[in-house]
Amino acid sequence: MDTYYKPEDLLKFEEIGKDAPDLAKKFFDYYGAVFSEGDLSEREKSLIALAVAHTIQCPYCIDAYTKACLEKGSNLTEMTEALHVVTAIRGGASLVHGIQMRNIAEKISM
Amino acid sequence: MTETIPCFSQTLEQHDLVLLRKQTETLQINMGLLCNQACKHCHLDAGPNRTEIMDIKTIDQVIDFQKQCRFKVVDITGGAPEMNPNLCYLIENMSDLSDTIMLRSNLVALYDLKDDRLLSVLKNSKVIIVSSFPSLNPVQTDSQRGKGIFEKSIQALLLLNQHGYGKTGTGLDLNLVSNPTGAYLPSSQKATEKRYRDILKKKWGIVFNHAYTFANVPLGRFKDWLRRSGNHDAYLAQLHKNFNPCTITDLMCRNLISISWDGFLFDCDFNLAADLYMGNKKLHISQVNSCSFENDVIAVDNHCYACTAGSGFT
Numbered sequence: 001m002d003t004y005y006k007p008e009d010l011l012k013f014e015e016i017g018k019d020a021p022d023l024a025k026k027f028f029d030y031y032g033a034v035f036s037e038g039d040l041s042e043r044e045k046s047l048i049a050l051a052v053a054h055t056i057q058c059p060y061c062i063d064a065y066t067k068a069c070l071e072k073g074s075n076l077t078e079m080t081e082a083l084h085v086v087t088a089i090r091g092g093a094s095l096v097h098g099i100q101m102r103n104i105a106e107k108i109s110m
Numbered sequence: 111m112t113e114t115i116p117c118f119s120q121t122l123e124q125h126d127l128v129l130l131r132k133q134t135e136t137l138q139i140n141m142g143l144l145c146n147q148a149c150k151h152c153h154l155d156a157g158p159n160r161t162e163i164m165d166i167k168t169i170d171q172v173i174d175f176q177k178q179c180r181f182k183v184v185d186i187t188g189g190a191p192e193m194n195p196n197l198c199y200l201i202e203n204m205s206d207l208s209d210t211i212m213l214r215s216n217l218v219a220l221y222d223l224k225d226d227r228l229l230s231v232l233k234n235s236k237v238i239i240v241s242s243f244p245s246l247n248p249v250q251t252d253s254q255r256g257k258g259i260f261e262k263s264i265q266a267l268l269l270l271n272q273h274g275y276g277k278t279g280t281g282l283d284l285n286l287v288s289n290p291t292g293a294y295l296p297s298s299q300k301a302t303e304k305r306y307r308d309i310l311k312k313k314w315g316i317v318f319n320h321a322y323t324f325a326n327v328p329l330g331r332f333k334d335w336l337r338r339s340g341n342h343d344a345y346l347a348q349l350h351k352n353f354n355p356c357t358i359t360d361l362m363c364r365n366l367i368s369i370s371w372d373g374f375l376f377d378c379d380f381n382l383a384a385d386l387y388m389g390n391k392k393l394h395i396s397q398v399n400s401c402s403f404e405n406d407v408i409a410v411d412n413h414c415y416a417c418t419a420g421s422g423f424t
Contacts, residue, residue: 041301070290073297073305075247 010060043072050079051086115350118414125355129364129408131377131389134401136183136366137208138379139172139200140164141191143371146219149242149255151289153329153383153413156189163194168373171395173200175369176207179401184208185366187379190219198231205235212238214287218259221266229273236281239270243286243321246309250291267316276318286321293341295352295420296323325349327416329383349415357418363408369395377408384411 017024035045046068053061069079122129142163145156164172176184184204191197191213204211213232220228220239232239243263245251251260267284270276276284286306290296303321310316326332328346336342363378367388373395376382386409387393 037301042298043301043305067294070292071294071297073245073288073302075245075250077247077249 141194155330187214217266352419
Protein backbone atom coordinates (compact mmCIF):
# COMPACT_ATOMS: atom_id res chain seq x y z
CA MET A 1 0.00 0.00 0.00
CA ASP A 2 1.71 3.20 -1.19
CA THR A 3 -0.85 5.56 0.37
CA TYR A 4 -3.66 5.35 2.89
CA TYR A 5 -5.91 7.66 0.87
CA LYS A 6 -6.98 6.77 -2.68
CA PRO A 7 -9.55 8.95 -4.51
CA GLU A 8 -11.24 5.89 -6.03
CA ASP A 9 -11.99 4.54 -2.55
CA LEU A 10 -14.62 7.27 -2.13
CA LEU A 11 -16.69 5.57 -4.82
CA LYS A 12 -16.53 2.33 -2.82
CA PHE A 13 -18.04 3.88 0.32
CA GLU A 14 -21.14 1.68 0.12
CA GLU A 15 -18.94 -1.45 0.34
CA ILE A 16 -18.61 -0.68 4.04
CA GLY A 17 -22.02 -2.39 4.32
CA LYS A 18 -20.69 -5.79 3.22
CA ASP A 19 -20.19 -7.23 6.69
CA ALA A 20 -22.75 -5.19 8.59
CA PRO A 21 -25.53 -4.46 6.08
CA ASP A 22 -28.23 -3.54 8.59
CA LEU A 23 -26.11 -0.95 10.30
CA ALA A 24 -24.90 0.42 6.95
CA LYS A 25 -28.48 0.72 5.70
CA LYS A 26 -29.47 2.62 8.84
CA PHE A 27 -26.49 4.93 8.40
CA PHE A 28 -27.00 5.61 4.69
CA ASP A 29 -30.75 6.14 5.12
CA TYR A 30 -30.01 8.62 7.91
CA TYR A 31 -27.27 10.27 5.81
CA GLY A 32 -29.64 10.70 2.87
CA ALA A 33 -32.34 12.15 5.10
CA VAL A 34 -29.93 14.60 6.71
CA PHE A 35 -28.87 16.04 3.36
CA SER A 36 -32.31 16.29 1.78
CA GLU A 37 -34.06 19.65 1.55
CA GLY A 38 -35.49 20.78 4.88
CA ASP A 39 -35.73 24.21 6.45
CA LEU A 40 -32.10 24.40 5.36
CA SER A 41 -31.60 24.01 1.62
CA GLU A 42 -29.42 21.26 0.12
CA ARG A 43 -27.00 24.02 -0.90
CA GLU A 44 -26.69 25.33 2.68
CA LYS A 45 -26.24 21.82 4.06
CA SER A 46 -23.45 21.15 1.57
CA LEU A 47 -21.66 24.32 2.68
CA ILE A 48 -21.89 23.19 6.31
CA ALA A 49 -20.59 19.75 5.32
CA LEU A 50 -17.70 21.32 3.44
CA ALA A 51 -16.75 23.38 6.46
CA VAL A 52 -16.95 20.37 8.79
CA ALA A 53 -14.94 18.31 6.28
CA HIS A 54 -12.09 20.78 6.68
CA THR A 55 -12.42 20.73 10.45
CA ILE A 56 -12.11 16.95 10.61
CA GLN A 57 -9.62 17.12 7.70
CA CYS A 58 -11.22 14.27 5.78
CA PRO A 59 -9.91 14.28 2.17
CA TYR A 60 -12.81 12.14 0.98
CA CYS A 61 -15.32 14.59 2.43
CA ILE A 62 -13.44 17.61 1.05
CA ASP A 63 -13.48 16.02 -2.43
CA ALA A 64 -17.16 15.08 -2.22
CA TYR A 65 -18.44 18.34 -0.74
CA THR A 66 -16.36 20.66 -2.92
CA LYS A 67 -18.11 19.05 -5.90
CA ALA A 68 -21.47 18.99 -4.10
CA CYS A 69 -21.22 22.70 -3.24
CA LEU A 70 -20.51 23.63 -6.86
CA GLU A 71 -23.29 21.34 -8.10
CA LYS A 72 -25.76 22.92 -5.67
CA GLY A 73 -24.93 26.38 -7.02
CA SER A 74 -22.38 27.70 -4.54
CA ASN A 75 -19.29 29.59 -5.62
CA LEU A 76 -15.71 29.71 -4.37
CA THR A 77 -16.28 32.95 -2.42
CA GLU A 78 -19.09 31.35 -0.41
CA MET A 79 -17.10 28.14 0.05
CA THR A 80 -14.05 30.06 1.26
CA GLU A 81 -16.18 32.10 3.66
CA ALA A 82 -17.53 28.82 5.07
CA LEU A 83 -13.94 27.69 5.74
CA HIS A 84 -13.22 30.92 7.57
CA VAL A 85 -16.25 30.27 9.79
CA VAL A 86 -14.81 26.94 10.95
CA THR A 87 -11.33 28.42 11.18
CA ALA A 88 -12.69 31.17 13.44
CA ILE A 89 -14.48 28.62 15.61
CA ARG A 90 -11.42 26.38 15.81
CA GLY A 91 -9.16 29.32 16.63
CA GLY A 92 -11.73 30.76 19.02
CA ALA A 93 -12.00 27.41 20.78
CA SER A 94 -8.26 27.47 21.46
CA LEU A 95 -8.23 31.08 22.49
CA VAL A 96 -11.22 30.94 24.82
CA HIS A 97 -9.40 28.23 26.80
CA GLY A 98 -6.93 30.99 27.56
CA ILE A 99 -9.39 32.09 30.22
CA GLN A 100 -8.85 28.72 31.92
CA MET A 101 -5.13 29.35 31.65
CA ARG A 102 -5.52 32.77 33.18
CA ASN A 103 -7.73 31.45 35.99
CA ILE A 104 -5.17 28.79 36.91
CA ALA A 105 -2.23 31.14 36.60
CA GLU A 106 -3.95 33.82 38.72
CA LYS A 107 -4.87 31.29 41.39
CA ILE A 108 -1.33 30.06 41.87
CA SER A 109 0.46 33.33 41.34
CA MET A 110 1.18 36.05 43.87
CA MET B 111 -8.87 8.84 -13.43
CA THR B 112 -9.44 6.85 -16.63
CA GLU B 113 -12.73 5.04 -17.02
CA THR B 114 -14.27 3.49 -20.06
CA ILE B 115 -17.98 3.94 -20.28
CA PRO B 116 -20.29 1.84 -22.45
CA CYS B 117 -21.59 3.37 -25.70
CA PHE B 118 -24.82 5.29 -25.26
CA SER B 119 -26.60 2.89 -27.63
CA GLN B 120 -25.45 -0.04 -25.45
CA THR B 121 -26.83 1.65 -22.35
CA LEU B 122 -30.18 2.13 -24.12
CA GLU B 123 -30.18 -1.58 -25.00
CA GLN B 124 -29.34 -2.56 -21.41
CA HIS B 125 -32.47 -0.70 -20.29
CA ASP B 126 -34.60 -2.11 -23.15
CA LEU B 127 -34.99 1.37 -24.55
CA VAL B 128 -35.24 2.48 -28.17
CA LEU B 129 -34.95 6.16 -29.00
CA LEU B 130 -37.49 6.96 -31.71
CA ARG B 131 -38.92 10.24 -32.91
CA LYS B 132 -42.41 11.27 -31.83
CA GLN B 133 -44.54 13.87 -33.59
CA THR B 134 -42.34 16.87 -34.33
CA GLU B 135 -43.45 19.97 -32.44
CA THR B 136 -40.39 22.20 -32.52
CA LEU B 137 -38.40 23.53 -35.44
CA GLN B 138 -35.02 24.68 -34.19
CA ILE B 139 -33.12 26.98 -36.51
CA ASN B 140 -29.40 27.51 -36.04
CA MET B 141 -28.74 30.96 -37.52
CA GLY B 142 -25.00 30.46 -37.61
CA LEU B 143 -21.82 29.90 -35.65
CA LEU B 144 -20.89 33.58 -35.53
CA CYS B 145 -21.03 34.83 -31.95
CA ASN B 146 -19.79 37.85 -30.03
CA GLN B 147 -18.50 35.51 -27.32
CA ALA B 148 -16.36 32.38 -27.20
CA CYS B 149 -17.79 30.67 -24.11
CA LYS B 150 -15.75 27.81 -22.70
CA HIS B 151 -18.76 25.49 -22.52
CA CYS B 152 -19.96 26.07 -26.11
CA HIS B 153 -20.68 22.73 -27.79
CA LEU B 154 -20.61 24.38 -31.23
CA ASP B 155 -17.27 26.15 -30.94
CA ALA B 156 -19.09 29.35 -31.92
CA GLY B 157 -17.22 32.64 -31.69
CA PRO B 158 -16.28 36.00 -33.21
CA ASN B 159 -13.98 34.39 -35.78
CA ARG B 160 -16.62 32.06 -37.22
CA THR B 161 -18.10 33.23 -40.52
CA GLU B 162 -20.81 30.60 -41.01
CA ILE B 163 -24.28 32.15 -40.91
CA MET B 164 -27.59 31.13 -42.49
CA ASP B 165 -28.11 33.00 -45.78
CA ILE B 166 -31.40 34.42 -47.03
CA LYS B 167 -31.93 31.56 -49.49
CA THR B 168 -31.75 28.98 -46.71
CA ILE B 169 -33.92 31.16 -44.45
CA ASP B 170 -36.59 31.23 -47.18
CA GLN B 171 -36.36 27.43 -47.47
CA VAL B 172 -36.84 27.16 -43.70
CA ILE B 173 -39.86 29.47 -43.86
CA ASP B 174 -41.35 27.39 -46.71
CA PHE B 175 -40.78 24.22 -44.63
CA GLN B 176 -42.66 25.80 -41.72
CA LYS B 177 -45.47 26.93 -44.06
CA GLN B 178 -45.83 23.31 -45.10
CA CYS B 179 -45.52 21.70 -41.66
CA ARG B 180 -46.75 24.32 -39.14
CA PHE B 181 -44.71 23.05 -36.20
CA LYS B 182 -45.99 24.52 -32.93
CA VAL B 183 -42.72 26.04 -31.78
CA VAL B 184 -39.97 27.84 -33.66
CA ASP B 185 -36.74 27.86 -31.64
CA ILE B 186 -34.06 30.23 -32.95
CA THR B 187 -30.49 29.68 -31.83
CA GLY B 188 -26.84 30.15 -32.83
CA GLY B 189 -24.01 31.30 -32.20
CA ALA B 190 -25.58 34.60 -31.47
CA PRO B 191 -28.67 34.70 -33.72
CA GLU B 192 -28.81 38.48 -33.20
CA MET B 193 -25.68 38.74 -35.38
CA ASN B 194 -27.46 37.35 -38.43
CA PRO B 195 -28.77 40.43 -40.30
CA ASN B 196 -31.87 38.50 -41.39
CA LEU B 197 -33.12 37.65 -37.90
CA CYS B 198 -35.98 40.17 -37.99
CA TYR B 199 -37.01 38.91 -41.44
CA LEU B 200 -37.14 35.33 -40.12
CA ILE B 201 -39.16 36.26 -37.01
CA GLU B 202 -41.64 38.41 -38.92
CA ASN B 203 -42.25 35.63 -41.43
CA MET B 204 -42.55 32.93 -38.77
CA SER B 205 -44.87 34.94 -36.55
CA ASP B 206 -48.12 33.79 -38.16
CA LEU B 207 -46.85 30.29 -38.87
CA SER B 208 -46.30 29.06 -35.29
CA ASP B 209 -47.86 29.27 -31.82
CA THR B 210 -44.58 30.14 -30.14
CA ILE B 211 -41.25 31.60 -31.16
CA MET B 212 -38.24 31.31 -28.88
CA LEU B 213 -34.96 33.18 -29.22
CA ARG B 214 -31.89 31.78 -27.45
CA SER B 215 -29.81 34.80 -26.56
CA ASN B 216 -26.54 35.20 -24.73
CA LEU B 217 -27.95 38.58 -23.57
CA VAL B 218 -24.77 40.52 -24.39
CA ALA B 219 -25.26 40.29 -28.18
CA LEU B 220 -28.78 41.65 -27.72
CA TYR B 221 -27.57 44.39 -25.37
CA ASP B 222 -24.55 45.45 -27.43
CA LEU B 223 -26.52 45.73 -30.68
CA LYS B 224 -28.84 48.34 -29.13
CA ASP B 225 -31.19 47.51 -32.01
CA ASP B 226 -34.58 49.10 -31.33
CA ARG B 227 -36.08 47.47 -34.41
CA LEU B 228 -35.07 44.01 -33.21
CA LEU B 229 -36.53 44.67 -29.74
CA SER B 230 -39.73 45.92 -31.36
CA VAL B 231 -39.97 42.80 -33.57
CA LEU B 232 -39.34 40.54 -30.59
CA LYS B 233 -42.10 42.26 -28.61
CA ASN B 234 -44.60 42.38 -31.48
CA SER B 235 -44.20 38.67 -32.13
CA LYS B 236 -44.20 37.87 -28.38
CA VAL B 237 -40.91 36.06 -28.86
CA ILE B 238 -39.86 34.20 -25.70
CA ILE B 239 -36.29 35.11 -24.79
CA VAL B 240 -34.27 32.22 -23.38
CA SER B 241 -31.08 33.69 -22.06
CA SER B 242 -27.84 32.25 -20.75
CA PHE B 243 -27.19 33.14 -17.13
CA PRO B 244 -24.92 30.52 -15.57
CA SER B 245 -24.39 31.93 -12.12
CA LEU B 246 -25.21 34.71 -9.70
CA ASN B 247 -21.48 35.03 -9.12
CA PRO B 248 -19.53 37.35 -11.48
CA VAL B 249 -16.31 35.31 -11.21
CA GLN B 250 -18.05 32.06 -12.20
CA THR B 251 -19.99 33.72 -15.03
CA ASP B 252 -16.96 35.49 -16.47
CA SER B 253 -14.84 32.34 -16.19
CA GLN B 254 -17.29 30.55 -18.48
CA ARG B 255 -18.32 33.37 -20.82
CA GLY B 256 -15.59 36.02 -20.85
CA LYS B 257 -14.49 39.06 -18.87
CA GLY B 258 -17.21 41.57 -18.06
CA ILE B 259 -20.05 39.34 -19.28
CA PHE B 260 -21.79 39.12 -15.89
CA GLU B 261 -22.14 42.88 -15.57
CA LYS B 262 -23.39 43.26 -19.15
CA SER B 263 -25.83 40.39 -18.64
CA ILE B 264 -27.30 42.21 -15.64
CA GLN B 265 -27.65 45.38 -17.72
CA ALA B 266 -29.32 43.37 -20.51
CA LEU B 267 -31.81 41.81 -18.07
CA LEU B 268 -32.63 45.27 -16.69
CA LEU B 269 -33.18 46.53 -20.25
CA LEU B 270 -35.47 43.60 -21.06
CA ASN B 271 -37.44 44.20 -17.84
CA GLN B 272 -37.84 47.87 -18.89
CA HIS B 273 -39.39 46.62 -22.13
CA GLY B 274 -41.81 44.43 -20.17
CA TYR B 275 -39.94 41.15 -20.53
CA GLY B 276 -40.33 38.89 -17.49
CA LYS B 277 -43.13 41.01 -16.07
CA THR B 278 -46.55 39.62 -15.21
CA GLY B 279 -49.33 40.42 -17.64
CA THR B 280 -47.14 41.55 -20.55
CA GLY B 281 -47.09 38.20 -22.35
CA LEU B 282 -43.35 38.71 -22.81
CA ASP B 283 -41.57 35.71 -21.30
CA LEU B 284 -37.97 35.92 -20.16
CA ASN B 285 -36.38 32.63 -19.14
CA LEU B 286 -32.90 32.02 -17.79
CA VAL B 287 -30.65 29.05 -18.46
CA SER B 288 -27.86 28.03 -16.12
CA ASN B 289 -25.12 25.65 -17.20
CA PRO B 290 -22.45 24.64 -14.65
CA THR B 291 -19.26 26.66 -14.84
CA GLY B 292 -17.08 23.56 -14.80
CA ALA B 293 -16.94 19.78 -15.08
CA TYR B 294 -19.80 19.02 -12.72
CA LEU B 295 -23.54 18.43 -12.92
CA PRO B 296 -26.10 21.22 -12.69
CA SER B 297 -27.96 22.11 -9.52
CA SER B 298 -31.65 21.34 -9.12
CA GLN B 299 -33.87 23.46 -11.32
CA LYS B 300 -36.34 24.21 -8.53
CA ALA B 301 -33.68 25.36 -6.07
CA THR B 302 -31.86 27.41 -8.72
CA GLU B 303 -35.02 29.15 -9.86
CA LYS B 304 -35.90 30.09 -6.27
CA ARG B 305 -32.42 31.38 -5.52
CA TYR B 306 -32.17 33.32 -8.79
CA ARG B 307 -35.61 34.83 -8.20
CA ASP B 308 -34.76 35.92 -4.65
CA ILE B 309 -31.29 37.31 -5.34
CA LEU B 310 -31.88 38.95 -8.75
CA LYS B 311 -34.91 40.73 -7.30
CA LYS B 312 -33.17 41.75 -4.07
CA LYS B 313 -29.89 42.95 -5.60
CA TRP B 314 -30.99 44.44 -8.92
CA GLY B 315 -34.79 44.40 -8.99
CA ILE B 316 -34.70 41.95 -11.92
CA VAL B 317 -37.66 39.65 -12.61
CA PHE B 318 -37.99 36.68 -14.94
CA ASN B 319 -40.41 33.83 -15.66
CA HIS B 320 -38.48 30.58 -15.34
CA ALA B 321 -34.94 29.37 -14.77
CA TYR B 322 -33.69 26.11 -16.23
CA THR B 323 -30.55 24.14 -15.42
CA PHE B 324 -28.80 21.98 -18.00
CA ALA B 325 -25.66 19.87 -18.04
CA ASN B 326 -22.84 20.92 -20.33
CA VAL B 327 -22.52 18.68 -23.37
CA PRO B 328 -19.06 17.21 -24.03
CA LEU B 329 -18.62 18.54 -27.56
CA GLY B 330 -16.87 21.45 -29.26
CA ARG B 331 -15.00 23.93 -27.08
CA PHE B 332 -16.26 22.32 -23.86
CA LYS B 333 -14.85 18.94 -24.91
CA ASP B 334 -11.51 20.60 -25.72
CA TRP B 335 -11.50 22.21 -22.27
CA LEU B 336 -12.39 18.90 -20.60
CA ARG B 337 -9.45 17.23 -22.31
CA ARG B 338 -6.99 20.06 -21.63
CA SER B 339 -7.97 20.25 -17.96
CA GLY B 340 -7.81 16.47 -17.47
CA ASN B 341 -11.52 16.26 -16.64
CA HIS B 342 -12.83 14.48 -19.74
CA ASP B 343 -12.98 10.85 -18.63
CA ALA B 344 -14.22 11.64 -15.12
CA TYR B 345 -16.95 13.92 -16.51
CA LEU B 346 -18.14 11.28 -18.98
CA ALA B 347 -18.10 8.71 -16.17
CA GLN B 348 -20.17 11.04 -14.01
CA LEU B 349 -22.74 11.56 -16.80
CA HIS B 350 -22.92 7.80 -17.35
CA LYS B 351 -23.24 7.08 -13.62
CA ASN B 352 -26.19 9.46 -13.45
CA PHE B 353 -27.98 7.94 -16.47
CA ASN B 354 -31.70 8.16 -15.75
CA PRO B 355 -33.88 6.00 -18.04
CA CYS B 356 -36.94 8.08 -17.08
CA THR B 357 -35.55 11.03 -19.07
CA ILE B 358 -35.91 9.19 -22.38
CA THR B 359 -39.65 9.88 -22.72
CA ASP B 360 -39.26 13.65 -22.86
CA LEU B 361 -35.89 14.15 -24.53
CA MET B 362 -36.01 17.13 -26.87
CA CYS B 363 -34.60 15.12 -29.79
CA ARG B 364 -37.84 13.14 -29.89
CA ASN B 365 -40.00 16.07 -30.96
CA LEU B 366 -37.56 18.56 -32.44
CA ILE B 367 -35.82 19.06 -35.76
CA SER B 368 -32.69 21.15 -35.76
CA ILE B 369 -31.63 22.86 -38.98
CA SER B 370 -28.02 23.92 -39.38
CA TRP B 371 -26.94 27.29 -40.78
CA ASP B 372 -26.42 25.61 -44.17
CA GLY B 373 -29.81 23.89 -44.16
CA PHE B 374 -29.16 20.31 -43.08
CA LEU B 375 -31.44 18.40 -40.70
CA PHE B 376 -30.42 17.02 -37.32
CA ASP B 377 -32.23 15.41 -34.39
CA CYS B 378 -30.90 18.14 -32.07
CA ASP B 379 -28.40 20.97 -31.82
CA PHE B 380 -25.85 18.68 -30.13
CA ASN B 381 -25.95 16.19 -32.98
CA LEU B 382 -25.51 19.20 -35.26
CA ALA B 383 -22.32 20.04 -33.37
CA ALA B 384 -21.21 16.40 -33.71
CA ASP B 385 -22.04 16.24 -37.47
CA LEU B 386 -24.51 13.46 -36.71
CA TYR B 387 -27.30 13.93 -39.25
CA MET B 388 -30.98 13.24 -38.50
CA GLY B 389 -31.43 9.47 -38.37
CA ASN B 390 -27.84 9.19 -39.64
CA LYS B 391 -28.95 10.35 -43.12
CA LYS B 392 -27.62 13.57 -44.67
CA LEU B 393 -30.69 15.46 -45.81
CA HIS B 394 -30.95 19.11 -46.90
CA ILE B 395 -34.10 21.10 -46.20
CA SER B 396 -34.57 21.55 -49.97
CA GLN B 397 -34.90 17.75 -50.27
CA VAL B 398 -37.53 17.29 -47.54
CA ASN B 399 -41.01 16.44 -48.79
CA SER B 400 -42.66 15.29 -45.56
CA CYS B 401 -43.60 16.71 -42.18
CA SER B 402 -43.90 13.38 -40.45
CA PHE B 403 -40.84 11.73 -38.99
CA GLU B 404 -42.59 9.64 -36.34
CA ASN B 405 -40.87 6.40 -35.36
CA ASP B 406 -37.68 7.33 -37.24
CA VAL B 407 -34.56 6.25 -35.34
CA ILE B 408 -32.67 9.07 -33.60
CA ALA B 409 -28.90 9.26 -34.14
CA VAL B 410 -27.00 8.92 -30.84
CA ASP B 411 -23.46 9.04 -29.53
CA ASN B 412 -21.83 9.34 -26.12
CA HIS B 413 -22.54 13.08 -25.81
CA CYS B 414 -26.20 12.00 -25.37
CA TYR B 415 -25.34 11.05 -21.77
CA ALA B 416 -25.49 14.80 -20.98
CA CYS B 417 -29.22 14.85 -21.78
CA THR B 418 -30.02 11.75 -19.73
CA ALA B 419 -28.08 12.55 -16.56
CA GLY B 420 -30.18 13.23 -13.48
CA SER B 421 -33.37 15.02 -14.34
CA GLY B 422 -32.34 15.36 -18.00
CA PHE B 423 -32.34 17.95 -20.76
CA THR B 424 -35.68 18.57 -22.41
